[in-house]
Amino acid sequence: MADGRFRLRVCYRKAGPLRFLSHLETVRACERSIRRAHVPYAVTHGFNPHMKIAFGPALPVGTAGEREYYDVWLESYVPAAEVLSALARSARPEIAAIGAVYVSEHEPSLTKAIAIAEYEVEVEGGDALQASLRDSLVSVVAAGVLSVEHKGKTKVFELATALPKEPEVRSSRGRVVVTVTVRIGERGSLRPDALVNAALTHVADHGRVVSVTRTDLFVEDGGSVRRPL
Amino acid sequence: MSDTLRARVERLLAGVEQPSRYIDCEWGARERPAATYRAVLAYPDVYDVGMSNQAIQILYDALNAMDGVGCERTFVPWKDMADAMRGADMPLYALESCDPVRDFDLIGITLPYELTYANIVELLDLAHVPVRAASRGEADPLVIAGGPCAYNPEPVAPFFDAILIGDGEEAVAEIVSAHQEARAKGLGRAGVLESLSAIRGMYVPSIHGPEMRPITKRVARNLDAHRSPECPVVPYKDVVHDRVAIEVLRGCARGCRFCQAGMVYRPVRERTPDSVVRDAAAALACTGYEEVSLTSLSTADHSMLADILRRLTRRLEGTGVAISVPSLRVDAFSVEIARLLGGGKKTGLTFAPEAGTQRLRDVINKNVTEPDLLETVAKAFSSGWRRVKLYFMLGLPTEADEDLVGIGDLVTKVLETARDVTPPSERGAIRVAVSVSTFVPKAHTPFQWEAQIPLEEVRRRQAVLRAHMPRKGVELSYHDAEVSFLEAVLARGGREIAEVIETAWRNGARFDAWTEEYSLRRWLEAFDECGVDPRSIANRERPVDEELPWDHISAGVSKAFLRIERGRALEGATTQDCTVAGCLGCGVCGTVGAENVLAAGHRG
Known part of the structure; x- marks a missing residue:
């Protein structure tokens, strides 16, 4: 079978209880929804033929995503809107496709192109939390570096590079919401909950991160940013 | 649907390994909120093992095809989740609705392998259902077993109200119908068990004595x-x-x-x-x-x-x-x-x-x-x-x-x-x-x-x-x-052996089919305690x-x-x-x- 000639970029969400899926589980779920949708997907050559598909940056277990992406190559042209509605019918709403457009074969891969991620971190805590957390975040960012321990390893982030924007703090439905924008580098990116937790250690009111959602992903395009789709 | 229980479950998930064992939302999972009869199929091991079992899928399909019947699934939570649930005083729930398993009409437990026996006790205990059939009251669900190990049911017989011997695809519908009819007639637990015992292949330990004819297995002929x-x-x-x-x-x-x-x-x-x-x-x-x-x-x-x-x-x-x-x-x-x-x-x-x-x-x-x-x-x-x-x-x-x-x-x-x-x-x-x-x-x-x-x-x-x-x-x-x-x-x-299983479980036996969890010493002590x-x-x-x-x-x-x-x-x-x-x-x-x-x- 020939390599697919049509590269379709699909935007999907990973929400509700499905935020607890791992990246591999998410990949498998999306692939299966494509097969269920009877989309004419391309299959790779070789010993182990598989669907030709490439995913954007992985989401950690427990983190929801509102606009995640994959590219899937098709053997024949089907209008993107048609594929989208077939995909939407073929998955649970918590992991459904929400957008699809064809992109040029010359476009860089999603993992290469996506440079910036925006997150919302929801924090549970007392009334005074919003103001104190805002102050604490300012001083954490002002310190310039943050060491984060993950699975026994320590990583040090230069915050001027890791955070293209200052974190923003607001309140919503009785909770404090921190919007964190991070740069995705080749050597990984700063986990937004790590930043918020670092700030929380300096806050007198006991706050607790209750959910993390990646709300958007962006590619950089000559100084400005845009969505991949 | 039990949204409060679901929210409590999700709170626990952040702290346990492999949380995708405990969430619903799979493709093909059935939700039947209008069901008047509710069954839950339980497998005495973790989700990953239980979801590989073909019988669960076959019976799930057969039960959900019945009018007014809703069938859900549950599995034994791994130790970290079970401990967290006990710590939060949270009962075992069915995946689809997140409703407590004890609120169902029927719990069907598979007997796949002898080394899962301690997990049957774990499952019932987590569900807040009395482990022994003899201790169950009118408000408790019927607990029925079936599967390969049912051919020598005695070691687990006291845990079940009834045990099906042989192929299940035809018998499950008969079990549910018999239960529904018996209840419609106003029969209590003993009466329900009496009606179940009339089903071919059904062994009811509280009724069937050694002097009676043997229970012959059910067979799907075609x-x-x-x-x-x-x-x-x-x-x-x-x-x-x-x-x-x-x-x-x-x-x-x-x-x-x-x-x-x-x-x-x-x-x-x-x-x-x-x-x-x-x-x-x-x-x-x-x-x-x-x-x-x-x-x-x-x-x-x-x-x-x-x-x-x-x-x-x-x-x-x-x-x-x-x-x-x-x-x-x-x-x-x-x-x-x-x-x-x-x-x-x-x-x-x-x-x-x-x-x-x-x-x-x-x-x-x-x-x-x-x-x-x-x-x-x-x-x-x-x-x-x-x-x-x-x-x-x-x-x-x-x-x-x-x-x-x-x-x-x-x-x-x-x-x-x-x-x-x-x-x-x-x-x-x-x-x-x-x-x-x-x-x-x-x-x-x-x-x-x-x-x-x-x-x-x-x-x-x-x-x-x-x-x-x-x-x-x-x-x-x-x-x-x-x-x-x-x-x-x-x-x-x-x-x-039932008492030994319960004792071993009380002494910590769970997931004996998992090499790293198995302890012969724990079982030998249980045998000893029970004489x-x-x-x-x-x-x-x-x-x-x-x-x-x-x-x-x-x-x-x-x-x-x-x-x-x-x-x-x-x-x-x-x-x-x-x-x-x-x-x-x-x-x-x-x-x-x-x-x-x-x-x-x-x-x-």
Whole structure:
């Protein structure tokens, strides 16, 4: 079978209880929804033929995503809107496709192109939390570096590079919401909950991160940013 | 739907490993909020193992197809989650609705393997349902078991209100209807159990006494009358068997004398190629799976397997969807199938000669000869495989040290055969994995009266085997003999074992089927506390006229036939397969009112 000639970029969400899926589980779920949708997907050559598909940056277990992406190559042209509605019918709403457009074969891969991620971190805590957390975040960012321990390893982030924007703090439905924008580098990116937790250690009111959602992903395009789709 | 419980569950998920075990939302999961009768199917192990079980999918489908009935699933949470749930005083919940399991009308628990018995207690305790049937009241759900281990139900009988012996696909609907009718008549728990006991194949421990006629297993005569689930639930997690599974035949008449499945699943019932291909295609389309497996005790035995494979391969061409056939026979046909299906993948082939000498293979009626095995190995290595796995059993009746030496000799010949047909530059890659388990005598087999050899003797024989096993190119591994010992006790014990199971659980036994969780000491202490001698159950040969704990259960194969087969075993006489040689008088067809069904009309 020939390599697919049509590269379709699909935007999907990973929400509700499905935020607890791992990246591999998410990949498998999306692939299966494509097969269920009877989309004419391309299959790779070789010993182990598989669907030709490439995913954007992985989401950690427990983190929801509102606009995640994959590219899937098709053997024949089907209008993107048609594929989208077939995909939407073929998955649970918590992991459904929400957008699809064809992109040029010359476009860089999603993992290469996506440079910036925006997150919302929801924090549970007392009334005074919003103001104190805002102050604490300012001083954490002002310190310039943050060491984060993950699975026994320590990583040090230069915050001027890791955070293209200052974190923003607001309140919503009785909770404090921190919007964190991070740069995705080749050597990984700063986990937004790590930043918020670092700030929380300096806050007198006991706050607790209750959910993390990646709300958007962006590619950089000559100084400005845009969505991949 | 229990949203408050769901929110509480999600809060726990951030702190446990593999949280996708505990969430619902799978493709194919059914939610039936309007159901007036609610059943929950429970598997006594974690989600990843339970979701690989075909019976769960079949029964889930059958129950949800009933008017007004809603069926959900639940599994045993891993230790971290169970501890977290107990800490938060949260009862076991059903995945789909997140409602507590104790609020359902019926809990159906599978009995897949003896080493899950402690998990039955764990499951009921987490569900806040009294562990003993005798302690349950009118508000408690009915707790019913079924599955392979039901053929000796006594060790777990006190935990269940009723136990189904045999095939479940027809019986489940009858169970639900009987329960509904009995309740509509205003009958209490005792009355409900009385009505359940009228269902064929149903054993109600509180009613059925030893003086009554044996309970004969249920048999689905014609598998084609039951479609394979068109839309099985598709897990997100990579469960143990993560693919569409289509059962192509049930039962096996080869008559291996150690094999319980071969005795209790008789007669052989093949599905037609039409129904296999139709159901495989439908389930693949609905699930989006990348693999379909044609399952059975011995798929290569299907009289029209070549036809099924030809049609399925044609249909799936260019889709990247793979077909797999587990349980290969020791013959060239099986290697040919593996070659056709595997594409370029040559990960390894598995064969089960079971014993090292022809004498012992004749005793166990494993109709495989040394030339068969060597020819198969030659075919595999000349087709490009560089690794085979061979299964053997240690401690089989009449086994002597010569038979263990024989395993070493056979493996040496396998290595030589492999070398002969492998190009010199690739000979370094040749591997023969030898996996040796300990024989466990099982109920309803010709070896049900035999003793399991004691642990010290197992260790001695393992040492003999190791000393005679070639080193280079061989990977020798043993199935834990301490596990096989407990398996033998739980498989052949009587009702006195229930107290031991409960005691072991109270002392911390959970997930005994997981090597790292198993502790023989914990179980020995439980036996001791309950005054039960496990050695007299596992390691004692029973006189053939001794009453056995499972004598009130009939798998259809007569005890007389088992005795004859035992006699033939001790003489080293083999018995043929009745699908090829004609009726041998095992008794199953007459007892259960069924017969061998071969798609091609004949075999061979």
